[in-house]
Amino acid sequence: MSMTFQQLHCIRQIVANGFSVSRTAEALFTTQPGVSKMVRALENELGIVVFARRGNRLVGLTDAGREAYSLAGRILQDSQALRGLRDNGQGGQARGTIRLGTTHVHARYRLLPVTGRFLRTYPHVQLEYSVGTPPEIHAGVRDGSIDIGLSTMPSNAAPDILSLRAYEMERCLVVPRGHPLLALGEIKIRDLADWPWIVHDEKFTSGAVVQRAFQMHGLQPRIVMRAMDVDVMKAYVAQGVGIAALNKMAMEDDPDPRLRCIEAGHIFPASTAMVMVRRDHLLKPFAFDFIRMLLPRVRRTTLVAALGIPT
16 A cells, blocks of 8 residues: 555644544544544554554654654645646736745734735735744744745754845834933943843744843843733833833834834844745745845845755
């Protein structure tokens, strides 16, 4: 018996459904015994144990199973790309989907105008944005569930991912109107240690940058709130709950009169946003054009060379 796409899809669905066979059966419109049969058949075909078990329950992936999970995603993605070859037309005739993984700040502030321009050029292409942490985005690009990633790169970036510098993300200190810090000259980090802080979750680069800046000076910020959404952070700063270090792009043209931005690049260094694609992933022409719209100052030849796109 040869493995089937259905079996590979079954692996992905089991993980997506938290290793619940019953929920996977519902998602695949089959029965629990049907799911178990597919798993056993695939494991027998591959000669490995894909899922760790506790009694009759699936509780996780084995080391070999994690590799099988990643490879299954690539195979399913590539099979979808083969079926979509007929949709690789240009301009208004192009049809297909771009799956882009990014963080909230890029989706909310940098991608908004790009999205409008792209959809006017390619009205029949669907954009699927998934918002997550940089490690989640990196993992999605690697396993094939994301076509294009836009975020900072994790320190343990995989060698099979190609990346291109997109833009620098400078930070500023955001405080409520009338805050005493506004009366100081150049801000020093010791001036910030005693104020209440609203910080990004440390899974995000901004959260790690703030924490690291204080640690370098032997200080500990007084954190009163952690958040994953920059707009939530701004709302709580405006209410006087705390202060925050945010990407400057989140403050550009901000209409909230309750907020003030203080230069703090000397305390909280900039980070680099990167465009990521998997090395063996063939970008469709419209996906390549999306990247060109996102990075208008980067020459086409640079994009082709950096992303390994055949000419």
